Amino acid sequence: MKNELEKIHSEAMEAADSCDSIKALDELRVKYLGKKGGLTAILKQMGKLSAEERPVIGQLANKIRADIEEAVSKKMTLLKAKEQEIKLAKETIDITLPGKPQSLGKLHPLTIVSNEIKEIFMGMGFDIADGPEVEYDYYNFEALNLPPDHPARDTQDTFYITDNILLRTQTSSVQVHVMENKKPPIRIISPGRVYRSDAVDATHSPLFHQVEGLVVDKGITMADLKGTLEMLMKKLYGDDCKIRLRPHHFPFTEPSAEVDVMCFNCHGEGCRICKGEGYIELLGAGMVHPKVLEGCGIDSSVYSGFAFGMGLERIVMRRYNISDMRLLFENDLRFLEQF
């Protein structure tokens, strides 16, 4: 009997080892371990054994059973893994075939950059103010120290609705609305559309966007203006961004400055992009003119302030290396998809 058991053992182990399919292995298990299997058949004859032999054979039979079970199970794992492998191999697909298109939308580059600027200023405690685009002459010019016959009006070709109503040429008009309605401290920016009678070309558009900024409080200095603009430029263009202030003239600020940012391309050396200057003009700024403050009912002997205005298109074009402003208003999808 012992011999039989051992025969079954070696037979089964060999069979398990050489088995090459899950189905065959299943059959094998039934053949040896099943109720009608070889091992069971032998064990059924246990009763014929002597009392001394029984536990010995029993033990042996159990060990053999365990051995076979283990061998089958190991083999099973192996075969299953192999089968899985084959299945996965069969499922291989061409991963270079295109993905299924998803419907994706995007903001316009003007909005993307405008939002960025808003967030930078909001972080510095500026609220967002708004004003009408169709505006009274008073807010666009007169209250900004540009009386009717001021020669500086020539520099802004204005669209008129009536003698007294026009399309605002600058977001500076919002300064006046804000100061009329709010007492200092004031910190606002105002992004929006402005209009000038310029024919469309690569760098001009009769409609463009500005972002105006205004701070009025006690003890605001020109050094504060510089600090604020430096902060803005660093956040917009990176920590190594350098700016310079050049004296200029705007009727509604005194002193006035034009602010240049160091050319990104040549870092101040002078190149084709900055026309050899090393700097690129980016915005206008200055200390709010006392006449403007007084006109809005703010005592200029107590309060001072600064203001600045920048062209959004110019910043956007610089940011994305867009050389033609018309692209921004043509809205071709192949353009819009790129941002």
Added chain:
Amino acid sequence: MNLSMKWVNDYVDLKNKDIKQFCNEMTMSGSKVEGYEFEGNEISNVVVGKVLEVVPHPDSDHMVITQVDVGEDEPVQIVTGASNVNVGDFVPVAKHKSTVLHEGKTVKITKGKLRGIASNGMLCSLGELGLSVHDFPYAIEDGIFILGEDCDRTVGTDIHKAIGYDDISVEFEITSNRPDCLSVTGLAREAAATFNVPLNIPEPSFTGVDGDINDMLKVNIVNTEKCKRYCAGIVKNVKIEPSPRWMRERLRASGVRPINNFVDITNYVMLEYGQPMHAFDLRYVEGSEINVRNAAKGEKITTLDGVERELSEEMLVIADKEKPVAVAGVMGGEYSGIMDDTTTVVFESAYFEPVQVRRTAKKLGMRSDASSRYEKGVDPLISMKCLTRAFELVEQLGAGEVVKTVIDRDYTDKTPASVEFSPEWINGFLGTDISESQMKEYLERLDFKIENGMIYAPSFRIDIEYKADVAEEVARIYGYNNIPSTQFKGVAEAAFTKEQLFLRKVENTAVALGCYEIATYSFISPKYFDKIKLPADSKLRNTVTITNPLGEDTSVMRTSTIPSMLEILSRNYNNRNESARLFDMGKEYIPTEPGKLPIEPSRLTIGMYGDNADFYELKGIADSLLKNIGINGCEYVRCSECGAFDEASAFHPGRSAVIIKDDTPIAILGEIHPDVAANYGIEAKVYIAKFNAVEMFPMAQTEISYKPLPKFPATTRDLSLICDDSIPAGSIEKAIKKAAGNILEKITLFDVYKGQQIEDGKKSISYSLILRSHDGTLTDEQADTVMTKVLKSLKEIGAELRG
């Protein structure tokens, strides 16, 4: 303003300044340099040569062979086609490997052969040097430039140096507040202050001949408000001829064409001091009298440019006894100029009030060099000095005899502008720490006077009124870039307003729904209203209209954003973009009362064509959008049932709707009418939705409160109904919702079917209902009860369970 560097060096020594450094530092102290140019920089390797021999070309009738001494060991042989070259002439010689100009372009000259004869260079004309007979009046236009005695005729000398063609012209952008810098002396003063070097502007003087001007000319200022100063003098026995080379040179470098000595003198003085001068022929001054008066009604003048202009009463004229001879400060009359046979010249140097000149020039549509200076404001106290300077030049040039006595009508206010001098305030305003003495020094460099705590501005500084104006002067000389950078103090809290947040959410939702944002013009053509078939009497045709538009296409402010969207869709379609899904967050401009501003409500416009675009796709976008921005419980009605949007005309009548929230129409959407799409050249079906974004803000549920996730399982019941085709799904859904009440969690339509097995005129419509109770697991009985109620009310509207 083009500045001649040679000229400015008369007053301030800048010779050791590199031109780049000069330009940069002038810019940084407030006189913006746009660029600079070396005169004749296209011309190289051209020298003075002396013609030694001229012999005919053996094989050409019109060419000659010359031997020219250019200061080298051997003469140079040059073949030329010009006929004005003689032995002994001094000529510009473009040597082998030189550059000259030909028809405005730089060309290289090299050795070559002309009809077999070697020619080792070229003899140049004025044009080839980039000059004209205005620069050298004794030369001829179409021949070789024969150098006159006013040139350095040392052979071999570089031509630039030899003929005074070696100036640097610097172009300044002068802002409107600094008309004093539209002059050589003004910029010299700025340069002196910038580089802290001495300024030396000599006081002009002239000798004159005896004679009483009052016997020759009468001057009467009628309007002393508008003409505050009028100085006049007379030059007799004038000799009209070209000005000397130095004067021509400086005018050229300043961008002014030399004409003759008298015209040149007036231009020279204007450029030097910024004071417009006028010289006119006394013969044409009727009655030898000058009246500065307002024009009479209907009075006319033919100006120098040959145009007859009608004047109006508020305009100021210079008139003789009979008629206006000049529009004051703007332009002279036809016969007021200097002619070849002029014998007696009147010089005028006056101050006219800026606004007066500006209005007149603008009204006449006639801007001149003089008017653009007057309207910014010239130095009111400089008139006599400039007249004197003009006479000094007349004498220097030997151009005539100046009558010693002059007329000076002076109504100017000589009180200088003054501002309190407070170094402490200036430092506080700028955020600097500049010493008082340093400030004083800066200001004195700019000709300000400081006495007893007050600053007095020089008369040419018309822009000084406030302390801030003085602070700017200090700041720019100190250097803007030396001002420290600080962060201002004080706490401020900033936040988007709820409305700003709402509109931002609308935008972001549109993006999330797959739409690309576009940026559109606010103005459109009034013709676009026809393109969208807007009724002739639509209120939307009442627009805010631009009186001076660039063109019709951009002449009215839009009262609807739909044409703008159609235009962009059309452009994309024509650019062969297969499909598009766009949105625009822009304003409409709706007129209110005459003389009042329009309202400018924000609109969200969504437009699409191509892939998947149909009514229900658009409706799906609209539904998701509304849900996401917190606007629930909207209803769709046909445009025919709600006349809120005149643009309904642009839509397919059977495939468009108005969205209504609590009785307020908030949007119109649907398929664009095929005629309208055709008007825009789009052959695909186009879908547009326009939302009254700003009006939606107050309706929106912007506060979000978390609802617990359901604790109990839901029961799903499907419902297949049959009803008349005419019954809208909306009313079925409404009935189901009403009957089921709170227990209905969600209703989804999953099929609409017409055709086989369905009777004609009927449709089958199937819903899936999710029922859930928040109090416990719903039993079958409870669900059945609800369904019975639902079926009962469906039966009332004519929908029955499909058998």
